Each structure stands twice: as C-alpha cells, then as structure tokens.
Amino acid sequence: MNFTDRIRESLENPAELERLFREDSEAFQVAFESVFAENPDAIVLKVWHERLHFQPVQSDQSRLILADSILILMLCLLAGTIAKLPAYFPQITENWFYPRNIAFVIFPALAIYFLTKNKPGKSILGASIALFLLPLVFINTLPNLDKSDTILLSCLHLPFFLWAVLGFVFTGRAFRESDRRMAYLKYNAEMLIYTTLFIICGSLLVGVTAGLFSIISVNLDKFYYEYILIYALCAAPIVATHLTHAQSRLIGNLAPTIARIFSPLVLLTLIAYLISILTLQRNPFTDREFLVVFNVMLLGVLAIAIFTLSERSSTSKKLVGDYITFALIAIALMVDAVALAAIAFRLASYGTTPNRLVVLGANLLVFGNLAGMLVQYTRFFLGKGSIAEIKNWITAYLPFYGIWAAIVLFAFPFVFAFK
Structure with a gap:
C-alpha cells in the first residue's frame, strides 16, 4: 500500500x-x-x-537559507574538486581517471544533499554509503587495459548504477512506495531541465566575459576556463537539485507540461520516420548507426511517456493525451521489435560479443517496460484498469534498470575475462 x-x-x-x-x-x-x-x-x-506550509519567522527563515547556502556551496566545491583531481595530483592521469570516475563527480554530492534533507535512519545511511563505496573501489581496481570492451562497458554502466543508488537515497525508507519512486522520476526531469537552462545561461555569460576581457587584452584561458568553468559546470546540477527540491510546489509541473507539448510532435516524427524507412528501404540489420538511432529514439519516447504520466490525475476519464501516449508507446514497441530482430541477426551472423549482449539486454529491458505500459493502458481504455496501475507498473519496473546496470558493471569483466 x-x-x-x-x-x-x-x-x-x-x-x-x-x-x-x-x-x-x-x-x-x-x-x-x-x-x-x-x-x-x-x-x-x-x-x-x-x-x-507554515512559513517560519524571518529569523528562522534566514538561518535556514544560510544553512542551505553553506551546504550547496560545500557540495559544489566538493564536486568541482573531484573533477579537478588530475590537475591537483599530476600522478593521476586523465585518460585513466575520467572514464572510471566521472560519475563520482556529481552523484555523491547529490546523495549527500538528499541524506541531509531526508535525515534517514542508520540502516539507510549505512546502505547508501556502502552502495557508493563498493563501485568506487571496484571500478578503480579493475586492470588498466586499453582495449577491453568489458571494462569500457563497466565504466559506461556505472552512472546508471549510481543513478539507481541515488534513487534509493532519494526515496529513503519509502523506497518501496510507488508515489516516492514517481517523485524521483519527476525530480530527474526537473533537475535536467534546470541544469540545461543553467548551462545555456552560463555559456552566454562565458561568451560575454571572454569578449569583454579580450577588448582590454586580458587572457582568461588558464584560470577561467580550466577552473571557474569546471566548478560552475559541476555546480549546475547541484543548484538545480536544490531549486527543484525547495520550490517543488511552484515548478513541479514543468517537465510533464513540456512532455505533453512534445508528445504529439514526437508521435508525428516517429510516424514520418517509419514511413521514410519503408520508402528508402533502409536496412537496420546491417546498418549499425541506424540501430543506434533506434535505441536513442526508444529512450526518448520512454522518457516522454513517463513524464506525461507523472502528473496525470487519477480520473478515469480518457483524455486526448492518453491516446497520444498510447500511440507513442505502440509505435515505440514496433521500433524496438525491429531493433531486437536486427540485434538477433547480428548475433547469429557475427557471433556473441559483450557489446552485442549489452545492447540486446538493454533493448529487452526497454521492450518489457513499454509492453507493460501498453498492456496497462489497454486495460485502462477497456475500463478494467486505472491510471494508478500504469504508474505502479512504471515505478515497479525501475529496479530492473539498476539490476541490469549492476550486472554489466560488476559481472561482465569477469564473465568475459576482461575482453
């Protein structure tokens, strides 16, 4: 319940x-x-x-703002310092450090933020620390092999595993609750939107700053671009997280609103894309880049469908948006079926490799998620289900992404002997 x-x-x-x-x-x-x-x-x-909704007296409010400001500043400095470790310690090579540790620049800082805000019990706190320390030690003790696909796959799946761990930290003791998991998904959408806005505004500021100082022949390259800019980039998702958390009642509908606006546009694009495939007779079975586009499209459709549903009311009335989302999911399933057939063809024709197995597993994972959503939506249209059941399916499916990321991260290097 x-x-x-x-x-x-x-x-x-x-x-x-x-x-x-x-x-x-x-x-x-x-x-x-x-x-x-x-x-x-x-x-x-x-x-x-x-x-x-009680507003504390001004003195209390000021103390809270000061405490939050100090916390955000410290987390931004922590993230930026981790990102600049190779510069501070020359014995750490960039080619080795960043592929393995880039995810640890942001995720630990975000986890500390939510642990501070949620004040979890000792068991949640201990589990959270362990779930961050385990991959940190593991990924940095793997052998330094330049041509190992499995180590590269571990590095690529580390951010997805830490994303799942951050979800555990965010939900706290209510990690089994559907409402809390959906809140985590909505937080991700809002945070990404505001991070993007911060980066766009920051880019404008960088351009203006560089132009102004170039007029007076002052070169900012060394300090500004190598330090200030890096720390600012690391700070963007942390500040965005605080903004999303502190102003959740004010801005909590932004991501679903954007998703609803783009849903019909994405649907028309998908239909036009599939028609083009048939018209031009492109062959995804032999075109690797074509297959990559398919997978990116699938993830985009899945995200739009989830964010559209996240703020959908529990009313049993069928809305226009429901039919658009249903059509999106149905077409995405057809696309995924083609992608799965292409992957199976490549496995049968060219043999089994870690890369092909990872792509197959990811597509099966997304296919299962979309298929479940389609079934739940069908039940809803037939009057046998509800919007709540669709949301429950989405949130119940989330742990499978973390489990798959953990399998690739921890098991693949040993199963395939670091090939």
Missing part, C-alpha cells in the same frame, strides 16, 4: 498520521497534496496543510 492510501485510511487517526510523517516526511508531503485535494474540508487535513 502506498503513502497516499495509507494517509486516506488514517484520516480518523491523528496518531497514525504523525507516525507516517515521522516515517518519511518527504513521501508524506508528496502523497498529502493529492489526499488534501480530494478532501479539502477535512479538519485534520487542514491542520496538516497549515503545518506543512
């Missing part, structure tokens, strides 16, 4: 509401908003609404 249902069942039990809040305040607040919208006249919910 998710937090939303547990709050609904506890409307006559104030003690249980307090216990739920103490169990996981973040999950409670996410679920509370929908319950309060359904029962705006409930006295107990009005009291909780005032409690959750």
